[in-house]
Amino acid sequence: MSNTLIDQKEKRKIGILVVGLRGANGVTMCCGMIANRRGLEWRGPRGEHASANYNGCITQLKQRGVHGGVGFADVVPEGMLANVNDAAIGGWDVRPGGMGDALLEAQILDYDLVRQVKDEMNKSIQVKRGYYDARFIGRSQHEGATHILDDCSSTGEALERIRADIREFKTSNNVIGHTTVIWSASVEPNCELVYELNSSEELLRSIDMSEEERGSPLSPSLIYATAAILEGCSFVNGGSQNTLCGGLEELAMKNSCYCLGTDFKAGQTKFKTAAVEYLRTMGLTPKVIASSNHLGNNDMKNLATADKARNAKLRVKHDIFAAWEEDIDHKVAVMYTPMINDEKRDFVEYTSLGFMDQHHTMVTYTRASDSVLCVPLMIDSAVWCDFFRRCNQAYESVSRSLAYLFKVPEGGAKGVDPGFFRQMEELKGEVNGIAQALKSRSLTLSEESKPSSFSRVTAEKKNVQSAGSFTLGDTAIVCAGLACVDMQLVNATGGDGGESIDTFEGETSIGGGR
Numbered sequence: 160m161s162n163t164l165i166d167q168k169e170k171r172k173i174g175i176l177v178v179g180l181r182g183a184n185g186v187t188m189c190c191g192m193i194a195n196r197r198g199l200e201w202r203g204p205r206g207e208h209a210s211a212n213y214n215g216c217i218t219q220l221k222q223r224g225v226h227g228g229v230g231f232a233d234v235v236p237e238g239m240l241a242n243v244n245d246a247a248i249g250g251w252d253v254r255p256g257g258m259g260d261a262l263l264e265a266q267i268l269d270y271d272l273v274r275q276v277k278d279e280m281n282k283s284i285q286v287k288r289g290y291y292d293a294r295f296i297g298r299s300q301h302e303g304a305t306h307i308l309d310d311c312s313s314t315g316e317a318l319e320r321i322r323a324d325i326r327e328f329k330t331s332n333n334v335i336g337h338t339t340v341i342w343s344a345s346v347e348p349n350c351e352l353v354y355e356l357n358s359s360e361e362l363l364r365s366i367d368m369s370e371e372e373r374g375s376p377l378s379p380s381l382i383y384a385t386a387a388i389l390e391g392c393s394f395v396n397g398g399s400q401n402t403l404c405g406g407l408e409e410l411a412m413k414n415s416c417y418c419l420g421t422d423f424k425a426g427q428t429k430f431k432t433a434a435v436e437y438l439r440t441m442g443l444t445p446k447v448i449a450s451s452n453h454l455g456n457n458d459m460k461n462l463a464t465a466d467k468a469r470n471a472k473l474r475v476k477h478d479i480f481a482a483w484e485e486d487i488d489h490k491v492a493v494m495y496t497p498m499i500n501d502e503k504r505d506f507v508e509y510t511s512l513g514f515m516d517q518h519h520t521m522v523t524y525t526r527a528s529d530s531v532l533c534v535p536l537m538i539d540s541a542v543w544c545d546f547f548r549r550c551n552q553a554y555e556s557v558s559r560s561l562a563y564l565f566k567v568p569e570g571g572a573k574g575v576d577p578g579f580f581r582q583m584e585e586l587k588g589e590v591n592g593i594a595q596a597l598k599s600r601s602l603t604l605s606e607e608s609k610p611s612s613f614s615r616v617t618a619e620k621k622n623v624q625s626a627g628s629f630t631l632g633d634t635a636i637v638c639a640g641l642a643c644v645d646m647q648l649v650n651a652t653g654g655d656g657g658e659s660i661d662t663f664e665g666e667t668s669i670g671g672g673r
């Protein structure tokens with residue numbers, strides 16, 4: 160079967176829209192993409208030489224070494240995984256000001272790099288006004304939230320404004336490919352109403368109602384997510400709130416786009432899933448994971464000033480290790496430490512039972528910028544959404560393949576092995592299967608250079624390894640992940656078997672593992 164779409168090798172300009180664009184993640188991502196485009200070099204804090212790269216972004220890196228094992232960029236035919244240097248970037252924030260100024264204020268990346276991109280970021284990246292509801296954000300963020308859609312009198316109106324922003328973004332940037340909207344805004348308290356929105360009709364009806372009619376507020380993240388899906392964009396929930404609901408998933412199915420989450424698994428949590436897998440693979444029985452982390456960025460500040468009563472009530476506990484059935488006592492303690500800003504430290508002690516029930520104890524210490532850990536997941540999630548969408552991949556297989564990005568694999572990924580390497584194997588199996596099918600020209604690609612051209616997808620898949628498909632008519636969709644793992648546990652003191660956070664004695668800040 161011929162496949163002219165592969166032969167064309169056109170430059171694919173995917174779209175990445177970030178909610179919370181002026182935040183630590185947003186500015187770090189934009190700076191990295193500009194630096195890569197321009198091939199920038201700079202001096203680090205001690206004068207050492209540094210240069211732009213996509214380390215950590217497995218969709219952008221090629222395989223390396225005799226046995227490969229690094230990136231995916233050359234596993235599939237050239238151009239199939241979009242080059243993010245060509246991507247269009249945009250988004251919303253409730254805080255006013257230029258992107259370059261926000262980058263400088265964030266104090267995350269080396270100053271010698273920041274000074275080279277600051278003006279370009281201020282001039283070239285437009286930040287749209289955000290949809291804001293003070294009930295869904297920590298008190299510390301209220302005063303600065305002035306760049307908002309304050310002329311919207313209803314959620315229905317806000318939805319239409321965000322949809323118009325998305326359309327304008329795609330057209331003015333001449334996006335060729337899929338657009339993904341990523342929630343990288345402040346963590347919200349969970350939205351009570353979400354549990355009642357089980358169909359797309361209920362969701363849309365609820366957005367159309369006044370607050371008096373519906374009886375309680377809808378979270379901004381739900382409005383952004385709905386707008387994204389109605390515009391044919393995928394939505395990725397990088398925060399820990401309960402945005403993904405049945406209604407949103409059904410809407411994603413109807414609009415042939417993906418809806419993934421929840422909560423990026425960027426650092427501590429990801430390493431835990433690798434370390435525990437290692438212990439189990441050795442034949443040991445992990446029993447206790449006692450961890451602490453401290454961090455002082457704005458995300459933590461927001462969490463530290465969130466409405467504790469509400470958060471405490473709405474907290475979600477979820478055991479990421481439940482599938483292993485080993486009854487692991489897993490606790491996380493968190494401290495808000497403004498002095499170290501985005502430079503997070505985490506300590507984790509693992510105690511396992513070895514031969515003759517003797518204790519085996521191991522400690523890990525990680526120190527890394529939170530945003531530098533998270534941005535590659537944002538980039539990769541957008542590139543994967545475009546890739547899988549283009550290859551018409553089905554719900555279950557893609558949900559399982561992308562489980563490695565999120566703290567809790569739910570939706571089609573439910574029951575996936577929690578181990579990091581097992582999750583990467585799922586991804587490899589899927590991508591290798593697609594690579595083979597593309598080589599033998601037995602996979603039909605879909606094109607979506609124009610939003611209107613991909614309302615339905617034909618899930619034609621031959622020779623493609625797939626764990627199964629979840630289709631609605633001829634539509635292939637992906638929906639992965641729901642619950643938050645270890646965030647928003649204000650004043651929590653242990654859990655009921657699930658992963659939970661203990662705060663230190665007298666410490667009132669909150670947050671969660673990454």
Ligand SMILES: NC(=O)c1ccc[n+]([C@@H]2O[C@H](COP(=O)([O-])OP(=O)(O)OC[C@H]3O[C@@H](n4cnc5c(N)ncnc54)[C@H](O)[C@@H]3O)[C@@H](O)[C@H]2O)c1
Pocket residue numbers: 178179180181182183184185251252253254289290291292296342343344345346379380397398399422423424425426456457458459461529530532533673
């Ligand atoms: N960095 C990590 O390692 C990591 C890992 C997992 C999850 N996350 C999540 O990613 C998100 C972003 O993290 P960050 O460090 O960039 O936070 P941040 O506080 O630096 O940035 C959040 C931005 O969102 C904006 N914002 C808040 N509400 C908004 C709204 N309704 N509309 C538009 N903009 C809004 C804020 O003004 C702020 O600029 C958080 O939810 C965080 O929990 C981060």
